[in-house]
Amino acid sequence: MKRGKMVKNICIFEDEGFKNLLPLCYLRPVFELRCGISSLKEKIAGFYPEAKLHLLCRDYLVDVTKRRSKETSVNDLKIEGNCLFINGRILAGKDLSRRIPLDGAEEIALSEEVLIYARLTPKTIAEVFREDGHLRNTTIELLKKKVKVTKIKLDLISYPWHLINYNSEAIKDDYQSIGGGKVEGFLDKAATVYGDRSQLFIGESSRVEAGVVLNLTEGPIYIGKNVKVRPFTIIDGPSFVGD
Known part of the structure; x- marks a missing residue:
């Protein structure tokens, strides 16, 4: 891959780390787990x-993922052009696209032997990747022999409690x-609303009734669509209430 040539594809992948996130991901890929307001996938793709x-x-x-992501290619590695593969367990921070730019040389980046990304x-994709599921450790070993290896440090969701530990900052x-x-x-x-009202979002068709206390002094409160918050409820930010 020549420097300066833009990668026009990203592929968010599961690796063998999904095993440590069971039972949360029996029925969904790890990148559909939610931390904060959005899923890990939505954060990365954004x-x-x-x-x-x-x-x-x-x-x-595959089938259920296709139904949830109708316009997205799932487990189809016949990709036209270069591709940036990104680990779906990454908790994307504010500077992800700077830390992992689309543009660059062909390489992989590891964090303590976990594959974070591969450009x-x-x-190389045709020679190394299998199309029958998540990214296996054997594939990573093949990539190490074929392309440049670098190191990077990013937050990863490795265990279920990480979703809780990182949740407030992610919100x-x-x-x-x-x-x-x-x-x-x-x-x-x-x-009653305490704090900066710019830290409050109330979605369409939602109702926050009399007697509710919304405390924004420690962080934002996001309330999605079609939510009813009844009297005498207290919500301390940072908090997220889904649709």
Whole structure:
């Protein structure tokens, strides 16, 4: 791969680390786990809006993943052009696209022997990757022999409790990427809001009723669509309430 040639594809993949996240990911790929407001996949893909998205997951999850991601290629490695493969267990921070740019030489990056990303040509993909499921350790060993190996340090979701440990900061980061506060639903005048109201989002058709306390002093509160928050509820930020 020549320097300066733009990679036009990203592939978010599962590796063998999914085993340590069971039972949470029996029925979904690891990159569909949620930490903060959005899923791991949504966080990663959001940094590369110009790239075509591909997904690589366990065989038995292909059909359900296709239904959830209708416009996305799943376990199809017949990719036109170069591709940046990114580990689906990455917790994408504010500077992911700077740390892992689309453009660059063919290489792989490891963190304590975990493959974080691989920037590859179609030739290498065809020679190394299998199309029958998640990325195996044997594939990583083959890649080490074929392309340049670098080191990188990023946060990874390796165990279920990491989703809890990182959740508060992930909510703050996701909220900033959404673009600030907004009340699309109903906020009763008799509800109490502490803190900066730009840290409050209430989605369409949601109702926050009288007597509710929303505490924004420690972080944002995001309330999705069609939510009813009943009287005498107290919500401390950072918090996320889904649709």
